[in-house]
Amino acid sequence: MKSSRLVTILLLLETRGRMTAAQLAAELDVSVRTVYRDVESLHAAGVPLYGDAGHRGGYRLLAGHRNRLTGLYAREAEALVLAGLPAAADELGLGGHFADARLKLRAALPAPLREHVDRLRARFHIDAPGWYARDTGAPFLPQVADAVRGGRVLAVRYRRWKEPTDVDRRLEPYGLVLKAGRWYLVAGPGPRTYRVDQILDLTVTDEEAVIPEDFDLAAHWRASQEDFHARLHRGEALVRISPRGATRLSGAAARALAENGTPEPDGWTRAILPVEGPDHAHDTLLALGTEVEVLAPEDLRERIAATVRTLAERYAGA
Template structure:
């Protein structure tokens, strides 16, 4: 571990120039005292690192010194795929590996390209989770990720709406969707069973066993996820509501209903005398649709189907009675 840390320290000085001991300690996640010892070790090995005192002081390399120790190992090369998601890489247990890979890439790039990389890192940031929602407490994420990588069977206890189940799973991949982590896995000790999707936050237990499995030939995670998402959308949104909307509600549709809301707003009919329009909006089952449509408040009126209109009316009447009390 210390050899890796010394290389990281050297690459930090090479990529960024002058850095103080506290700055190096924060980057390497060690104490300042450890930084002092590591700098002494670098100097003793012949690396021309010097200390400058004063408020603008710190450590730097002499005379444009550059190291050639910039080759990526396998773990670092794989971690680069998550370079735009440092928080999620940390969740997967790849935070230190990703940081090391980025330092090596920066050291290997010529001056202009390295500066461009630094500027992009300063000016662009990707935050995957949605607004106003806590991140999933995916406590078993790192273990599951290791099982995916090593192709090992996982003994899992999974919480479903109807109770818990115990399964032996062959983990084929992990997907981050809207800030939520999902495991794609085949059931059983062989990966030729049915492939399903599991929300990792609902794993009550996840024991990585010593049993290895062979991945199904031709399985592609991206293709599976696209097909699965399409099937879910088709199964969930089986009803279409006819809704009369105010101009303000039309603007809210994309925000509240996503792509379905955007399509409904674009295909809205002509405004009536009050400026309201009719739209056809795909909705979920009645119990879910009532709650979704009530988010529009008094800016919307459900016209059809009759059952959904009646259900919204009952809910509104119940709310009105409760507030009168």
């Protein structure tokens, strides 16, 4: 819609400053000629929008000009309500600020859209952590968040899984990530990832943290997750699995079944599934009971068979 595009142009210029017609066209996925026509429409509407020629030229808004754009569409308002932010804001110590911002946003909405949003909030609730996750608490999360916002180095006492378990670390905070209800701190040197709920003690220093200019938190997190999963599933198991067993697979195993599974005449599926290691593969596949048969590797098949024999002997007298 043209009206939506005009609003987007104003928001882009307000947030980014000077932009060329080519840059605006790329952002809006339209032609440069369309941008020219949109700029003419904004001029006609009295918007103080100026264009400068030359190598350093481009469009810009008059210095000090601010738009008061409150015309959110219904889907945009829904996205804000369904973002699942209140709980995270509370954990970060921003609950009061979030409530104030939401109140201001609600007041800016037209009455019909305000009623629509109120109904939506009454019908939807987001609880991100898994069913079996327990709230271990992260008492130092607000201080960590303050250090991230202020760019200050942290001196922490941290508990890790290997010996020595409790160690002192100097951390330069690059950013916080909320994953499945748990907060993680990405920090230098490295950078490396630390669970915030494993911080035993913390001091926010006056030393300024130095973050690499090219560091992208979202890109770093995606890359680290891909590396984690690549290192996690280093083995493979050839299996036959029933339709019922297939529904109980998840994650990498479910994806592998969908991508390389071969249907067999009896309705079962033959596939190569990624596994973490011998112990995990044994426990995971054994949990599927009679809904799966391990064909290879032979040592995994023999280990599961030995466990089944032990169970049969144990329950033989029952």
